[in-house]
Amino acid sequence: EIVMTQSPATLSVSPGERATLSCRASQSVSINLAWYQQKPGQAPRVLIYGASTRATGIPARFSGSGSGTEFTLTISSLQSEDFAIYYCQQYTNWPPGYTFGQGTKLEIK
């Protein structure tokens, strides 16, 4: 099983600043990596797929980069609505399955 490890567990950033979240895979997943955002009491929504492609309707301040085992989600200028939990997910071995990272909580500093 491919294990996805996210860091840090919690990130405190001020509105308007840049946030950088990391995700590491236990083996190469190429660019088969997605990022999701989850707000309290809501289902996750996909932000990025293919490591760097924004999903429909996602603002340009969200960007993804990386390949192989190291990935980054960058939010260029944090808005109040961006404070949430972010998960990475690999899908390189679909089928048969996927694995998610444990999440990074982005909180207001």
Added chain:
Amino acid sequence: QLQLQESGPGLVKPSETLSLTCAVSGDSVSSSSYYWGWIRQPPGKGLEWIASVYYSGRTYYNPSLESRVSISVDTSKNQFSLKLSSVAAADTAVYFCAVFPAVGTPVFDSWGLGTQVTVSS
């Protein structure tokens, strides 16, 4: 636009079987355009993919749960279902149904709101 709605008992006793249903609107579960799936989230924890199914009935399971889980499609009711047997407290979670396209990138792009399931006697 696809809409998904989970339903099922909020409380299940240990050792029993959990049964959940996801009602689909906006398209047919018989469509070859999608894979249908279940993901869960224990309280305060991350996401865990459980299973996925294609309209043809082809199923895919998380190896860690495969011995206890079953997913199926019910075309007559336009829904799909999850069964998890021999539940324990560790199966307490919010259970989401979700969908991803059969062609292109297999990421979950539509989700239900989730349903809380508690395992307790």
